[in-house]
Amino acid sequence: MTSVDRPRQEEPEKMSETEANVRTERKRGSGAKVVYDLLRDEILDLALPPGSPIDEVQLAERFQMSRTPIREALVRLAGEGLITTLPNRSTMVSNIDFLNMHTFFDALVLMYRVTTRLAAQYHRPEDLEVIAARQQEFAAAVRAQDALAMIATNAALHLAIAEAGRNPYFTVLFSRLLDEGRRILRLYYQSYDDRLPQRFVEEHDEIIAVIAARDVDSADRIAREHAEQIVRQIQKMFVREDRLEVPL
Amino acid sequence: MTSVDRPRQEEPEKMSETEANVRTERKRGSGAKVVYDLLRDEILDLALPPGSPIDEVQLAERFQMSRTPIREALVRLAGEGLITTLPNRSTMVSNIDFLNMHTFFDALVLMYRVTTRLAAQYHRPEDLEVIAARQQEFAAAVRAQDALAMIATNAALHLAIAEAGRNPYFTVLFSRLLDEGRRILRLYYQSYDDRLPQRFVEEHDEIIAVIAARDVDSADRIAREHAEQIVRQIQKMFVREDRLEVPL
DNA sequence: GCAAATATTCTTGTCGACAATCTGAATACA
DNA sequence: TGTATTCAGATTGTCGACAAGAATATTTGC
Numbered sequence: 001m002t003s004v005d006r007p008r009q010e011e012p013e014k015m016s017e018t019e020a021n022v023r024t025e026r027k028r029g030s031g032a033k034v035v036y037d038l039l040r041d042e043i044l045d046l047a048l049p050p051g052s053p054i055d056e057v058q059l060a061e062r063f064q065m066s067r068t069p070i071r072e073a074l075v076r077l078a079g080e081g082l083i084t085t086l087p088n089r090s091t092m093v094s095n096i097d098f099l100n101m102h103t104f105f106d107a108l109v110l111m112y113r114v115t116t117r118l119a120a121q122y123h124r125p126e127d128l129e130v131i132a133a134r135q136q137e138f139a140a141a142v143r144a145q146d147a148l149a150m151i152a153t154n155a156a157l158h159l160a161i162a163e164a165g166r167n168p169y170f171t172v173l174f175s176r177l178l179d180e181g182r183r184i185l186r187l188y189y190q191s192y193d194d195r196l197p198q199r200f201v202e203e204h205d206e207i208i209a210v211i212a213a214r215d216v217d218s219a220d221r222i223a224r225e226h227a228e229q230i231v232r233q234i235q236k237m238f239v240r241e242d243r244l245e246v247p248l
Numbered sequence: 249m250t251s252v253d254r255p256r257q258e259e260p261e262k263m264s265e266t267e268a269n270v271r272t273e274r275k276r277g278s279g280a281k282v283v284y285d286l287l288r289d290e291i292l293d294l295a296l297p298p299g300s301p302i303d304e305v306q307l308a309e310r311f312q313m314s315r316t317p318i319r320e321a322l323v324r325l326a327g328e329g330l331i332t333t334l335p336n337r338s339t340m341v342s343n344i345d346f347l348n349m350h351t352f353f354d355a356l357v358l359m360y361r362v363t364t365r366l367a368a369q370y371h372r373p374e375d376l377e378v379i380a381a382r383q384q385e386f387a388a389a390v391r392a393q394d395a396l397a398m399i400a401t402n403a404a405l406h407l408a409i410a411e412a413g414r415n416p417y418f419t420v421l422f423s424r425l426l427d428e429g430r431r432i433l434r435l436y437y438q439s440y441d442d443r444l445p446q447r448f449v450e451e452h453d454e455i456i457a458v459i460a461a462r463d464v465d466s467a468d469r470i471a472r473e474h475a476e477q478i479v480r481q482i483q484k485m486f487v488r489e490d491r492l493e494v495p496l
Numbered sequence: 497g498c499a500a501a502t503a504t505t506c507t508t509g510t511c512g513a514c515a516a517t518c519t520g521a522a523t524a525c526a
Numbered sequence: 527t528g529t530a531t532t533c534a535g536a537t538t539g540t541c542g543a544c545a546a547g548a549a550t551a552t553t554t555g556c
Binding site for chain 1: 319324348415416417418
């Protein structure tokens with residue numbers, strides 16, 4: 001099938017999967033995924049703050065593709081509640097629900113407990129390697145006092161623990177909660193230059209130890225304390241900056 | 249910001265949202281939703297059993313619309329894990345994961361407990377009316393020995409309880425779990441004509457009583473026993489029909 | 497007769513265009 | 527002047543068509 005009258009400059013393709021690269025040429029079926037991943041990151045990093053308008057044609061131009069794959073990405077994001085679509089009108093980044101924050105905390109603490117408990121129960125040797133690596137990255141972020149890296153690596157560590165627990169239902173919910181937490185924390189770390197304390201590194205070490213020891217009850221207890229510690233930390237930020245300028 | 253009190257001519261529109269109706273005329277923006285709702289029901293009812301091929305053009309003909317809204321519905325269903333898409337190849341109804349069924353049971357029991365506990369804590373008077381109505385419907389299904397109606401009304405009852413708990417994170421997960429349970433149970437009720445015992449009606453009454461009494465600890469305990477009772481019931485079916493013909 | 501190469505077919509992925517609906521401004525009217 | 531109406535602009539929802547990729551059928555070469 002040598003139907004190559006077209007000068008499709010495949011060539012080296014040295015470039016990594018950057019946006020610029022994707023623009024010029026991209027594999028069939030990858031369009032929506034690229035847009036989804038990038039948009040998701042931008043939303044969670046608050047590069048697109050809550051309330052930001054999402055324009056399909058604008059995105060289509062930016063990614064050099066038609067609106068169809070763009071729309072598919074948006075439908076998926078809407079399914080996760082990250083964007084909100086007003087029928088026939090407009091689409092925008094979903095707001096953070098400050099009024100029902102306590103429901104978020106409840107769910108977060110419970111998932112911290114459950115996933116850690118299951119990890120202690122069902123983990124395999126290779127899981128511990130992944131978890132240890134994530135903890136290294138978190139500790140490095142703490143040493144560097146890089147608040148945003150702390151948020152990301154902390155989420156990655158706890159997600160690794162959750163996956164060692166091997167319950168996809170819990171993992172999916174936990175992942176959503178950690179994402180939402182990423183937005184909330186970033187909102188504060190933008191204005192404040194606060195940092196999660198060294199204490200969290202030590203608590204993580206404790207958690208990893210009881211998981212490795214398969215001590216289920218201790219895992220539950222320590223995870224709970226750790227989670228409640230984090231929640232208190234976040235709540236402290238709230239009262240501290242009570243009259244925060246929040247986009248409704 | 250005032251809500252939308254716009255006189256949007258809702259008109260009579262006596263006709264119910266049947267498929268035939270939708271075929272002839274449908275409102276802009278409703279296409280994907282209609283397809284989504286109907287396909288979802290058919291999947292959960294096993295009218296479309298696991299492994300069934302999902303053909304876009306076929307659906308487009310059936311619903312008398314183009315493939316675009318069909319695809320949107322499919323993307324949403326895929327997001328919930330109800331269908332599986334093989335890139336560039338085909339789409340089919342997702343399988344039921346019998347190997348990791350225990351993770352499903354773990355999650356189900358925990359959500360039964362948590363949602364009931366929160367309902368005892370946070371319910372409002374009007375919630376109890378809804379819950380009582382659902383319990384009536386469940387009792388009616390038991391009296392009629394209508395197994396499929398029992399499944400549906402049981403799920404509706406527990407979802408009503410979950411909503412009285414007012415934690416959207418838990419409610420969403422629980423809803424997914426009840427959906428998955430609907431598929432699993434229906435798989436068995438197709439071959440067997442077993443029925444959930446009268447005992448469940450009484451247990452529901454107990455649960456409703458402790459919720460109304462705001463007895464959080466009892467709510468947790470009774471919900472747990474109730475859930476484990478149900479899980480045992482399902483597991484009994486499994487061993488009974490061990491060499492079941494399961495579509496992989 | 498059988499394996500490899502080729503053609504066909506079938507399904508999904510993408511595209512550009514058009515239509516419907518909403519927003520907001522400009523206009524008409526009391 | 528204030529309110530209702532109309533019109534223009536913008537954005538989404540839908541459509542039909544085409545292309546790419548994978549599976550299957552067919553042909554070719556030995």
